[in-house]
Amino acid sequence: MTIKDLARQTGYSVGTVSRVLNGQPNVSDKAKQAILDCANKSGFQLNMNAKYLKQQRGDGVMALVTGTSNELFAHMIEHIQRELSQTQYPLTVDYLDENEDAVHHALRISREKKPLGLLFLGGNSQMFAQNFGNVSLPSVALTADASGLPFPNLSSVTTDDAAAAECAIDYLYDCGHREIGVITGDLLVSGPSRLRYTGCSRALVRHGIDVSEARFVTARYSYAAGYDAALRLIAKNSKITAIFAMSDVMAIGAIRALHDRGLRVPEDISVIGFDGIDPGTYYIPNLTTIRQHVDLLAKRGVALLLQGIENRAVATHETVPFALVERDSVIKRNFREG
Amino acid sequence: MTIKDLARQTGYSVGTVSRVLNGQPNVSDKAKQAILDCANKSGFQLNMNAKYLKQQRGDGVMALVTGTSNELFAHMIEHIQRELSQTQYPLTVDYLDENEDAVHHALRISREKKPLGLLFLGGNSQMFAQNFGNVSLPSVALTADASGLPFPNLSSVTTDDAAAAECAIDYLYDCGHREIGVITGDLLVSGPSRLRYTGCSRALVRHGIDVSEARFVTARYSYAAGYDAALRLIAKNSKITAIFAMSDVMAIGAIRALHDRGLRVPEDISVIGFDGIDPGTYYIPNLTTIRQHVDLLAKRGVALLLQGIENRAVATHETVPFALVERDSVIKRNFREG
DNA sequence: TTGTACGCGTTATCAA
DNA sequence: TTGATAACGCGTACAA
Numbered sequence: 001m002t003i004k005d006l007a008r009q010t011g012y013s014v015g016t017v018s019r020v021l022n023g024q025p026n027v028s029d030k031a032k033q034a035i036l037d038c039a040n041k042s043g044f045q046l047n048m049n050a051k052y053l054k055q056q057r058g059d060g061v062m063a064l065v066t067g068t069s070n071e072l073f074a075h076m077i078e079h080i081q082r083e084l085s086q087t088q089y090p091l092t093v094d095y096l097d098e099n100e101d102a103v104h105h106a107l108r109i110s111r112e113k114k115p116l117g118l119l120f121l122g123g124n125s126q127m128f129a130q131n132f133g134n135v136s137l138p139s140v141a142l143t144a145d146a147s148g149l150p151f152p153n154l155s156s157v158t159t160d161d162a163a164a165a166e167c168a169i170d171y172l173y174d175c176g177h178r179e180i181g182v183i184t185g186d187l188l189v190s191g192p193s194r195l196r197y198t199g200c201s202r203a204l205v206r207h208g209i210d211v212s213e214a215r216f217v218t219a220r221y222s223y224a225a226g227y228d229a230a231l232r233l234i235a236k237n238s239k240i241t242a243i244f245a246m247s248d249v250m251a252i253g254a255i256r257a258l259h260d261r262g263l264r265v266p267e268d269i270s271v272i273g274f275d276g277i278d279p280g281t282y283y284i285p286n287l288t289t290i291r292q293h294v295d296l297l298a299k300r301g302v303a304l305l306l307q308g309i310e311n312r313a314v315a316t317h318e319t320v321p322f323a324l325v326e327r328d329s330v331i332k333r334n335f336r337e338g
Numbered sequence: 339m340t341i342k343d344l345a346r347q348t349g350y351s352v353g354t355v356s357r358v359l360n361g362q363p364n365v366s367d368k369a370k371q372a373i374l375d376c377a378n379k380s381g382f383q384l385n386m387n388a389k390y391l392k393q394q395r396g397d398g399v400m401a402l403v404t405g406t407s408n409e410l411f412a413h414m415i416e417h418i419q420r421e422l423s424q425t426q427y428p429l430t431v432d433y434l435d436e437n438e439d440a441v442h443h444a445l446r447i448s449r450e451k452k453p454l455g456l457l458f459l460g461g462n463s464q465m466f467a468q469n470f471g472n473v474s475l476p477s478v479a480l481t482a483d484a485s486g487l488p489f490p491n492l493s494s495v496t497t498d499d500a501a502a503a504e505c506a507i508d509y510l511y512d513c514g515h516r517e518i519g520v521i522t523g524d525l526l527v528s529g530p531s532r533l534r535y536t537g538c539s540r541a542l543v544r545h546g547i548d549v550s551e552a553r554f555v556t557a558r559y560s561y562a563a564g565y566d567a568a569l570r571l572i573a574k575n576s577k578i579t580a581i582f583a584m585s586d587v588m589a590i591g592a593i594r595a596l597h598d599r600g601l602r603v604p605e606d607i608s609v610i611g612f613d614g615i616d617p618g619t620y621y622i623p624n625l626t627t628i629r630q631h632v633d634l635l636a637k638r639g640v641a642l643l644l645q646g647i648e649n650r651a652v653a654t655h656e657t658v659p660f661a662l663v664e665r666d667s668v669i670k671r672n673f674r675e676g
Numbered sequence: 677t678t679g680t681a682c683g684c685g686t687t688a689t690c691a692a
Numbered sequence: 693t694t695g696a697t698a699a700c701g702c703g704t705a706c707a708a
Binding site for chain 1: 387
Binding site: 677678679680681682683684685686687688689690691692 | 693694695696697698699700701702703704705706707708
């Protein structure tokens, strides 16, 4: 079934059929009726390959999500969808593997589907630095800070990761914790992790706590890695009374590990996470965390993208508020020292 | 950058360039070198629209995953990937929204990308029943039983959901529970849920427990829905000592709800889940569950697909073993009655 | 071993 | 308001 067949069956030409199918003007109601009827009856679908091949400019925006099962991004996509549904731009989402190069993919997409704009969820800034120069579409990076990058068409919206991490450490300190451990993401590949590390250091120094290597362990963003990391951390430093994990997923893995070692959370060790995803809400103990403002991230991201598309606005870099969510995985210690 | 440009730059013709890019024979090493060099240097990428449009038959298989953030399917995809990497068939994965029609999408894919075979993860059997007649590619449904359907090109691999649910109820019974509640999926849309319901009934009847409406509540497969469902269940039937939730996600939501009502799990109420996904492993209490054999599901699914592709084998319907994973969310009751 | 030319299904331009 | 026809970028007979 092609538009050619539709044309033959209805007695019109492919030109007219195409115009009807794309809702273009200058078609008689009679033709529209006949063609639409026939299309529905036969379950006709346009071949997008041909459409994209011919079309020199699409009409939607595309979101590139790096890292499949990522709760945070999943929610963000929902909000983006909602924002975009207020506009005329359809959204298409592509899911990429953790280790795929989002920018590389963006290049292909630009040529093939020719969207009006690009939304990057995740992906590390090194990718952007290296290859983004070749993409010419208005783009915005969500949760990856691009403010240091020299691209006039790449905006970004992020949580202030450094400040947020600082807030987490401050909170632990205020609860009386002095021996604080941190489970970080991979500082080499994750921009947000680096920023959060910076925030941690700043807070620790400010409180007169040494920023020794013994406080930090690195992990991938998974339950299993968090589990493992917690074990390494308490092996390295047995006096720890509180842990800041740079994601909720790692925090949950960590709590489980402590539990399996016979340590109670929060009575023996407190744990604070980062992100504010669903599973933390349903965990026992209810996970104390720094919540990223997912809907604002989405809302501002879409707004900046539209500005880029409609006003050719130059790249802007925004930061969005976060929130400390006090729940049950951090406890106040009785402390004598201050 | 098109193959035309590559041809011009290297002095060869588009025919030769195309042959090189597709690794076809009858090309001089010299030409191969020159063209590949030039392609790499310029970061050339084939336009897949044009490729698919022209190609009358692809060379890979496609997996259609219904329901984005679904842990079970995410793992299954990994295993499928692994299986397929042993073969010559590249895998492409498409993620569909919960409420999209996978078969509809399959139809489009068949025409546009022309894969050799289709793998359906999720999707309900009503879709298959209604529209699958139009797809002619060898296909296999994973976790959706298609044995009742009259399609010679649609195989299926499932866990024996009825037996598995029966096992869950038996286990609760053996642990001394008599007042058992069940959180089901939507019986109207979910085939597996219906089968599990059947298994539940069978086991309850066998144990002389009434199959009253008061034991059952329906929920979507989410934490929040599980939470809500547990509340409804204990409101309906306050004597319940054990709950079988038809997914781990619902089970976790349920445990949280019970916890918030001041009920301890498993001391006051036991909970058993279904699936065997990661979060259950890291939950506290460690979630007792019926584990689906994800890697076998993947392995057999791929095997059946290959048989369909390579031997035009007629559809086969298999069942794969499950496992009762005894962990900490179910407790043995002291019971007097037997 | 290489080049030429046609067609995949659509959009878009131009003439009718 | 409609119809013919030229692209879009590629694969592939077929000819050279």
